Every structure is written in C-alpha cells, then in structure tokens.
Amino acid sequence: MFGELCQEFPPVIIRLRKVSSTMDIAKEFAVKGAPEWTVVIAEEQTSGRGRLGRRWISPRGGLWFSLILHSKTGIHEKLYILPAIAGVSVATTVKDLYGLQAKLKWPNDIILHEKKLGGILIESLAVGENITHILGIGLNVNIDSTRTGLSDLGAVSIRDVLGREVDISILLKGILNSLLRYFFIDKKSLLEMYRGLCETIGKRVKIILENSVVEGTAIDVSHDFSLIVVDDDGQRQRILWGDVIHLR
Ligand code: BTN
Numbered sequence: 001m002f003g004e005l006c007q008e009f010p011p012v013i014i015r016l017r018k019v020s021s022t023m024d025i026a027k028e029f030a031v032k033g034a035p036e037w038t039v040v041i042a043e044e045q046t047s048g049r050g051r052l053g054r055r056w057i058s059p060r061g062g063l064w065f066s067l068i069l070h071s072k073t074g075i076h077e078k079l080y081i082l083p084a085i086a087g088v089s090v091a092t093t094v095k096d097l098y099g100l101q102a103k104l105k106w107p108n109d110i111i112l113h114e115k116k117l118g119g120i121l122i123e124s125l126a127v128g129e130n131i132t133h134i135l136g137i138g139l140n141v142n143i144d145s146t147r148t149g150l151s152d153l154g155a156v157s158i159r160d161v162l163g164r165e166v167d168i169s170i171l172l173k174g175i176l177n178s179l180l181r182y183f184f185i186d187k188k189s190l191l192e193m194y195r196g197l198c199e200t201i202g203k204r205v206k207i208i209l210e211n212s213v214v215e216g217t218a219i220d221v222s223h224d225f226s227l228i229v230v231d232d233d234g235q236r237q238r239i240l241w242g243d244v245i246h247l248r
Helices: 022-031 075-098 158-162 168-183 187-197
Strands: 013-019 039-045 063-069 103-105 109-112 115-127 130-139 204-208 213-221 227-231 236-239 243-246
Touching: 013 022, 022 039, 022 063, 022 115, 022 130, 039 168, 063 168, 075 103, 075 109, 075 115, 075 130, 075 158, 075 168, 075 187, 103 187, 187 213, 204 227, 213 236
Parallel strands: 013 039
Antiparallel strands: 039 063, 063 130, 103 109, 109 115, 115 130, 204 213, 204 243, 213 227, 227 236
16 A cells, blocks of 8 residues: 555655745646645745744745645545644654754644744645645744844744754655655554644643634643643633644
C-alpha cells in the first residue's frame, strides 16, 4: 500500500524566489494537474496568510511551502487528522535536526519556549470532480526576529535560539520525510505522539470561538483531536475549532 500511495515520492519541488502566497501558486499548479505531493516553496511571500484570515509575515530566511494532496493518498478520510500529522511532523523534525524542544499549541501552532515558531494552514479546492487539499507550512528559520519585528508579535526563529543559521533545504527534506511517515502511521500512535507534544494539555486556556469565549483548563486531546476543556463553571467542553491562548 505504502509504495502504491507514494509513487510520487520524493515529490516534485517547485522553487520560487518571491510569490504572493505559496498557497495560491500551489492551487494554480493543482488546477493544471500537478501530481500528488508537489511542493511549492518560496524564499519570500508578499501576501502570506495564516489561520483565521490573519496575515503571515514571510521575509527571506523562512521556510514557506505548500504541498498538494489529492484524493489518491486517502486524504479525505484523513483530513481531520492532517493538522495533527503536520504538527507532529514539523515538531519532531525540528527536535531531531537541532535538538530543540519544539512543541504544539492546539490545534497546530509550532511553538518553542512558548513563542510561535511556525504554523500550518490547510485549504481545499475543487479540481474537476475531485477535491484537492493544500497543506501550507511556515517556519521562522534563519530570521532575526528582533530586527524583523517578529519578536514583538510573539514569534521566535530557529536562528534566534540556536544562534546560527541552518540549511533550509535539509529542513524541508526532513519535514517531507516526516510527513510521509506520519501520514501512514496508525491513528492511535499519532494521537499518542500528538499528546506528548501538545503543550496546551494541562494549561489554563482562553479559547476564542466564533461567538463566544471559553476559559478553563485544557485536560486532554480526544481521539478525534478535539480539545477537552473543563471550563470555569466545571463543565466539560469539547472544542473542535478555535483560537487558543495559553494563560499559564
Ligand atoms: C498560522 O496561522 O499559524 C498558519 C500559518 C501558515 C503559513 C504558511 S507559509 C506557507 C503557506 N503560504 C501561506 O500564505 N501560508 C502558509
């Protein structure tokens, strides 16, 4: 099964200098029939975007890429775990390559020393009869966060912490290999990995939902990767979607 599903691996990598957003370019390639696992990577994005319609600042020195996933990988059934697959892949690669204790803030912020190291964005589009999903990953790598103003926004880079620059191509390769590995891991093992990396569990949290705010303690991540919170009224809540702030 593995070989069959991964015929396109290692993937085609389209390297670009400066783009609006790799999400848009990946969508253009997907519409033109680019194969599964095609990667679009750019040195710089002028209109990078994040979750919840936020702007994603993407100067040179970061790893900004988008990956095309068609239905062949069985992605539809896995869509709800794709954020976890991506989060675990990035955090473990950063740890394996540089020994840095990258963690996850639910659902899929990559954090280091409680600051944002990277993020994950998933968008979908119809291509002919099929739905294609674009997985976008952004990581602050060789960026000086102080000079670029990113540290004022609560961000951190690998360079800030290591005190040196790293090879972005090696990091990309490591993440792609991890993605392939965690894509096909069983769900129970993935959940265990995710729980082990998720800093949100055990924290007091504030969660901004569409029309309300929940404050309480995050106690677990459920089998469907929802966040389980006991709110300040003692009620157990299952959060499927939202913006989490760690209070302490
Ligand atoms: C988040 O809000 O945490 C998600 C950030 C995702 C950023 C990446 S960078 C590569 C790809 N292109 C984009 O415009 N966004 C994603």
